[in-house]
Amino acid sequence: MKLLVVGGAGYIGSHTVRQLRAAGHGVVVLDNLSSGHAEALTNGVELVRADLLDYPSVKAALEAHKPDAVIHFAALIEVGESMRAPARYYRNNVVGSLNLLQAIVDTRKVPLVFSSTAAVYGTTDAVPIPEDAAMQPESVYGETKLMTERMIHAFHTAHGLPYTILRYFNVCGAAPAGDIGEAHPSQSHLIELACMTALGQREKMMIFGEDYDTPDGTCIRDYVHVQDLADAHVLAVEALNAGKTDAATYNVGLGHGFSVKQVLDAVDAVVGTPLDREIAPRRAGDPPRLVADATKIVQELGFAPQFTDLQEIVQTAWNWHKGHPHGFEK
Numbered sequence: 001m002k003l004l005v006v007g008g009a010g011y012i013g014s015h016t017v018r019q020l021r022a023a024g025h026g027v028v029v030l031d032n033l034s035s036g037h038a039e040a041l042t043n044g045v046e047l048v049r050a051d052l053l054d055y056p057s058v059k060a061a062l063e064a065h066k067p068d069a070v071i072h073f074a075a076l077i078e079v080g081e082s083m084r085a086p087a088r089y090y091r092n093n094v095v096g097s098l099n100l101l102q103a104i105v106d107t108r109k110v111p112l113v114f115s116s117t118a119a120v121y122g123t124t125d126a127v128p129i130p131e132d133a134a135m136q137p138e139s140v141y142g143e144t145k146l147m148t149e150r151m152i153h154a155f156h157t158a159h160g161l162p163y164t165i166l167r168y169f170n171v172c173g174a175a176p177a178g179d180i181g182e183a184h185p186s187q188s189h190l191i192e193l194a195c196m197t198a199l200g201q202r203e204k205m206m207i208f209g210e211d212y213d214t215p216d217g218t219c220i221r222d223y224v225h226v227q228d229l230a231d232a233h234v235l236a237v238e239a240l241n242a243g244k245t246d247a248a249t250y251n252v253g254l255g256h257g258f259s260v261k262q263v264l265d266a267v268d269a270v271v272g273t274p275l276d277r278e279i280a281p282r283r284a285g286d287p288p289r290l291v292a293d294a295t296k297i298v299q300e301l302g303f304a305p306q307f308t309d310l311q312e313i314v315q316t317a318w319n320w321h322k323g324h325p326h327g328f329e330k
Ligand code: UDP
Pocket: 170, 188, 189, 190, 191, 193, 205, 206, 207, 208, 209, 219, 220, 221, 260, 283, 286
């Protein structure tokens, strides 16, 4: 197949591009490079530098490259920032996605795979969380993803647009080769921050709350490796192309979780020296447990994650950060 990967120069997008190429598919990336990196794209992947808010450019890219399907990653993703700058998030994530949907139905009406998030569920009592759990996002970020999910479904109903929505849990790790990985400017994620601390770029690790109702008192999350997540996109787009699915939504996670302390213990083991830790107050809006019920994607798409060992997951992240202490910047 030939895929247009929107936001393909970002963290998850670039790993997906690589897995798509490994599966024998052709790829063109459309990215505004606001947070993505052209360096994350290698051998033979064409980059169209364009912004989803620029409808004519998006339509022109679809007309020029004639993809068989579109995978859409492009979004602003910082929860805290989304609360401070809601207009930016609604415009970029919702209006941008609307332009993409409109351009698809105005041109080739090809299937769409959309990157959504467990943040659409908000705080929920369900453990693990099934796809039909109540959706009450607690952040503008989560709200923009839910609104986009609903727009996609409306385009399916009105225009027959086939789609698959993937709701990611805690994405982490890096390509085992260590040449691409997470390079966000704000570095807010646990494993990434721990690697930065191990590199001496931060003084210590804060544990946000040790008094949760969990076995060791710290929050539990479902950490899915970015390469497994990338493979989920390959499975999703191939199932759409084969007509096996046309309006499906899947959680993507391992189906079990690790606590903050377990993650930090794994980092200590991989790095070889214990990081300084400090117990800090709970972080606002953090539910004690967020774990995917991943049964549906396993059964329907044959999702079979390769990275299930926490230390192995952390090792891939560490290899990337150690080799690229400042991300893609030299
Ligand atoms: N966390 C922490 N210290 C940090 C960063 C994160 O204790 O410096 C905790 C956070 O409270 C949450 C878990 O690690 O329970 C995962 O947080 P992250 O920001 O990586 O992902 P989120 O679950 O918020 O999407």
